Amino acid sequence: MNPKAHQPDSLPAPGPSALAQSEALIARIRAELESAGGWLPFDRYMESALYAPGLGYYSGGARKFGLRGDDGSDFVTAPEMSPLFAKTLARPLAEALQASGTRELMEFGAGTGKLAAGLLAALDELSCEFDAYSIVELSGELRERQRETLEAAVPALANKVRWLDTLPERFEGVVIGNEVLDAMPVRLFAFSDGDWRERGVVWRDDAFAFDDRRVADARTLALLAEIETSGDDYVTETHDAARAFTRTVCTMLTRGAAFFIDYGFPRHEFYHAQRAQGTLMCHYRHRAHGDPFVYPGLQDITAHVEFTGIAEAGVEAGADLLGFTSQARFLLNGGITEVLGEFDPSDSRRFLPAASAVQKLLSEAEMGELFKVIAFSRGLDETLTVFSRGDRSHSL
Numbered sequence: 001m002n003p004k005a006h007q008p009d010s011l012p013a014p015g016p017s018a019l020a021q022s023e024a025l026i027a028r029i030r031a032e033l034e035s036a037g038g039w040l041p042f043d044r045y046m047e048s049a050l051y052a053p054g055l056g057y058y059s060g061g062a063r064k065f066g067l068r069g070d071d072g073s074d075f076v077t078a079p080e081m082s083p084l085f086a087k088t089l090a091r092p093l094a095e096a097l098q099a100s101g102t103r104e105l106m107e108f109g110a111g112t113g114k115l116a117a118g119l120l121a122a123l124d125e126l127s128c129e130f131d132a133y134s135i136v137e138l139s140g141e142l143r144e145r146q147r148e149t150l151e152a153a154v155p156a157l158a159n160k161v162r163w164l165d166t167l168p169e170r171f172e173g174v175v176i177g178n179e180v181l182d183a184m185p186v187r188l189f190a191f192s193d194g195d196w197r198e199r200g201v202v203w204r205d206d207a208f209a210f211d212d213r214r215v216a217d218a219r220t221l222a223l224l225a226e227i228e229t230s231g232d233d234y235v236t237e238t239h240d241a242a243r244a245f246t247r248t249v250c251t252m253l254t255r256g257a258a259f260f261i262d263y264g265f266p267r268h269e270f271y272h273a274q275r276a277q278g279t280l281m282c283h284y285r286h287r288a289h290g291d292p293f294v295y296p297g298l299q300d301i302t303a304h305v306e307f308t309g310i311a312e313a314g315v316e317a318g319a320d321l322l323g324f325t326s327q328a329r330f331l332l333n334g335g336i337t338e339v340l341g342e343f344d345p346s347d348s349r350r351f352l353p354a355a356s357a358v359q360k361l362l363s364e365a366e367m368g369e370l371f372k373v374i375a376f377s378r379g380l381d382e383t384l385t386v387f388s389r390g391d392r393s394h395s396l
């Protein structure tokens with residue numbers, strides 16, 4: 001039952017209860033494989049590996065977010081790294097609330113709740129008036145963690161927060177999602193022998209394995225035909241779930257703005273001949289590798305975002321593309337240096353970690369350039385300060 005082929009010695013071994021959870025998930029996915037005739041498209045595998053109730057990576061008990069592998073975490077995100085991220089992000093959100101005359105916020109995929117706590121505190125400090133902060137979270141385990149974080153960090157504001165089980169048909173306000181699009185299942189495609197095939201999952205020799213099948217649907221074939229591969233053995237992804245999600249959010253948004261922050265590229269860079277192995281990536285104890293069959297349910301599986309497709313999906317739903325820029329430009333325009341300036345440089349115990357986190361958020365070699373911000377709006381007549389300089393919408 002245990003896929004021995006996918007337990008690399010180079011990764012720390014999970015404990016017995018984590019392994020038991022992984023084995024239960026493997027059994028569940030094998031049952032799914034069987035009822036699907038022995039082959040699952042990769043996005044169905046990824047969906048289960050991340051979100052199968054109680055067993056998937058996000059829906060099970062894995063710690064996920066943290067600074068180091070020895071605390072049992074697997075990766076760090078900007079709001080986990082520094083409170084200055086939320087404090088800076090609060091400024092364009094406040095500007096968007098004011099410009100649209102709306103009074104509600106909605107966060108997708110709120111992780112540990114740190115971004116929500118930081119935003120609530122910073123909006124309050126900015127004297128920005130709002131009525132509610134709704135969180136849409138697929139994972140019950142994370143909802144609980146979010147509730148605890150908020151009650152501990154912002155007890156006086158936690159009563160504004162509510163968790164939604166279903167999306168409202170219409171929403172007037174400001175939507176935010178940090179690293180949510182990259183956590184959505186992708187389909188994999190491989191080019192070999194002059195032909196595109198969809199890469200799916202089978203169970204072979206006591207382990208999950210890849211297996212490629214002919215592509216049938218015309219829309220996908222048309223997209224793949226546009227890609228200039230570097231020749232044989234080119235593998236890439238399409239982002240059907242993230243596009244559908246963007247369409248849903250932008251349809252729901254009847255007035256206001258929606259911001260998504262994530263790593264990725266415009267289409268011409270994403271489907272580049274040199275990106276021959278695609279962007280699928282797994283994170284386990286702060287080590288990145290490319291094998292999605294290692295410890296199913298215990299490791300994160302993610303792919304970079306193809307932002308042109310996201311922009312198309314939002315516009316198809318009737319929203320305006322408000323802006324697209326790098327995280328560094330967005331945070332600089334948003335005033336991160338002023339936010340850092342609130343720290344006293346002579347108080348090195350507080351100032352130095354804050355300055356070092358700002359450097360990570362802005363540096364081209366770290367998060368500043370790889371991470372982008374895409375925003376949509378409806379009913380906003382003007383652009384926002386964060387997109388006033390360095391907007392790269394033309395590159396999509």
Ligand SMILES: C[S@@+](CC[C@H](N)C(=O)[O-])C[C@H]1O[C@@H](n2cnc3c(N)ncnc32)[C@H](O)[C@@H]1O
Binds near residue numbers: 077079115142184245
């Ligand atoms: C990489 S984590 C990022 C968490 C947090 N935003 C942060 O920056 O630390 C991805 C999050 O997206 C959530 N997620 C994925 N798909 C979602 C969807 N369709 N609706 C709401 N949340 C979703 C996951 O449950 C998880 O909380």
